[in-house]
Amino acid sequence: MLRAVGSNFNRVRTRFSGSNQRFWLSSCVANGRGHIGPWICRGYSSNAEPKSQGDGRKTAKPSGKLLLLLGALAVGSTVVSLSYQKTDPAEFLEEPQEVEESGKAQGPAFSPDQVSVVFVLGGPGAGKGTQCAKLVNDYHFVHLSAGDLLRAERQREGSKYGELISHYIKEGLIVPQEVTVALLKQAITENFKKGSTKFLVDGFPRKMDQAITFEQQIVPSKFVLFFDCPEKVMLERLLERGKTSGRDDDNIGSIKKRFRTFVETSMPVVEYFDKQAKVVRVSCDHPVDEVYRKVQTAVEQKVGKN
Numbered sequence: 001m002l003r004a005v006g007s008n009f010n011r012v013r014t015r016f017s018g019s020n021q022r023f024w025l026s027s028c029v030a031n032g033r034g035h036i037g038p039w040i041c042r043g044y045s046s047n048a049e050p051k052s053q054g055d056g057r058k059t060a061k062p063s064g065k066l067l068l069l070l071g072a073l074a075v076g077s078t079v080v081s082l083s084y085q086k087t088d089p090a091e092f093l094e095e096p097q098e099v100e101e102s103g104k105a106q107g108p109a110f111s112p113d114q115v116s117v118v119f120v121l122g123g124p125g126a127g128k129g130t131q132c133a134k135l136v137n138d139y140h141f142v143h144l145s146a147g148d149l150l151r152a153e154r155q156r157e158g159s160k161y162g163e164l165i166s167h168y169i170k171e172g173l174i175v176p177q178e179v180t181v182a183l184l185k186q187a188i189t190e191n192f193k194k195g196s197t198k199f200l201v202d203g204f205p206r207k208m209d210q211a212i213t214f215e216q217q218i219v220p221s222k223f224v225l226f227f228d229c230p231e232k233v234m235l236e237r238l239l240e241r242g243k244t245s246g247r248d249d250d251n252i253g254s255i256k257k258r259f260r261t262f263v264e265t266s267m268p269v270v271e272y273f274d275k276q277a278k279v280v281r282v283s284c285d286h287p288v289d290e291v292y293r294k295v296q297t298a299v300e301q302k303v304g305k306n
C-alpha cells in the first residue's frame with residue numbers, strides 16, 4: 001500500500017508498506033516534477049496507531065517542547081534522506097555487485113570508447129521494443145529494456161523490491177532510480193565481460209535523476225534515439241498489445257497514467273539531451289520497416305555498421 005503520511009510546502013513523504021518490507025520515499029516536489037529524489041530508506045517505519053489517552057482521546061495538542069522535538073526530527077530525517085541519496089545504486093540490490101573501486105570515486109565505470117550506449121526513448125507503445133529487436137538482429141546490439149529488467153526483478157524469488165516495482169508499474173510511475181540503475185549496471189557489466197560493447201538501453205532514462213546518475217556512474221551515452229508518436233496511435237497500439245501481452249499496465253487506466261508520466265517526467269529528459277544535440281528524432285506513425293530505415297541511418301552514422 002502506498003499512502004501519503006505527511007506533507008509541507010515543498011516535501012511529500014510517502015510510505016510504501018508491503019508484507020515483508022516497508023519503504024519511506026521522500027520526494028522533493030518543489031518544481032512540481034519531483035526531479036530530485038526519491039530516496040529509499042529501508043526498514044524505517046511503524047504501523048502503530050496513535051496511542052489512546054485512556055479517556056478515548058487519540059490526539060493531544062503538541063506542547064512547545066514537543067514542536068521543538070518534531071522540528072529536530074524533521075531536520076534529522078532530511079539528513080538521513082540525503083545520505084541515502086548518495087548511496088551507490090549497486091548497494092540497493094541484494095547480491096553484492098562487482099563495482100570497480102576506481103569507478104566509484106572517479107566517474108563512469110566505462111569509457112565511451114569501451115562501451116557504446118544508445119538511449120531509446122519515446123512514449124509508451126511508440127515502438128521502441130519493436131525497433132530494438134530489428135537492430136539486435138542486424139547490428140549485434142545487446143538490448144536492455146529497463147521495463148523488462150524491472151519485471152524480471154519483480155519476479156525474482158526473494159527480491160525485496162517486487163511489491164515496490166509492481167506498484168510503480170501499475171501506477172505508471174518511475175521506480176526509484178537506485179533500483180533501475182543498479183539493474184542496468186549489472187546487465188552491462190555482465191555482458192561486457194562476455195565481450196559485448198554495444199547496448200540499446202530501451203525505455204531509460206525516463207527521469208532526469210536517472211539520466212545524470214547513469215552517465216556519471218556507468219557511461220556517457222553515444223546518442224538518443226527518440227520515437228515520436230501521436231498519443232492516439234500509441235493508445236491504439238497498446239490496447240491491441242494488451243489483448244495478448246499479459247502486462248498489467250496495458251489497460252486504459254494504467255496507460256493514461258503512463259502517458260502523463262511520459263509528458264511530465266520523461267519529455268524533460270529528451271529536451272535535456274536535445275540541448276546537447278544528442279537526439280535523433282524518428283517519426284514512428286509509419287509502417288515498421290519505414291521507421292526502421294530511418295533508425296538504420298541514424299545508427300550507422302552515430303555508431304557505425306559493425
Ligand SMILES: Nc1ncnc2c1ncn2[C@@H]1O[C@H](COP(=O)(O)OP(=O)(O)OP(=O)(O)O)[C@@H](O)[C@H]1O
Pocket residue numbers: 122123124125126127128129130131147203237238240241284285286287288289291
Ligand atoms: N510502426 C508500427 N506500426 C504498427 N504497429 C507497431 C509499430 N511499431 C510497433 N507496433 C506495435 O505496437 C505495439 C507496441 O510496440 P512496442 O512494444 O515495440 O512499443 P514500446 O515503445 O516498446 O512500448 P512500451 O514502452 O510500452 O514497452 C506492439 O504490439 C507492436 O507490434
Ligand SMILES: O=c1ccn([C@@H]2O[C@H](COP(=O)(O)O)[C@@H](O)[C@H]2O)c(=O)[nH]1
Pocket residue numbers: 124145146147148150168169170171172173174175176180202203204205206210249258
Ligand atoms: O527506467 C524505468 C523504466 C521503466 N519503468 C517502469 O516500467 C514500466 C514499463 O516500462 P516499459 O518501458 O513500458 O516496459 C513503466 O511504466 C514504469 O513504471 C521505470 O520505473 N523506470
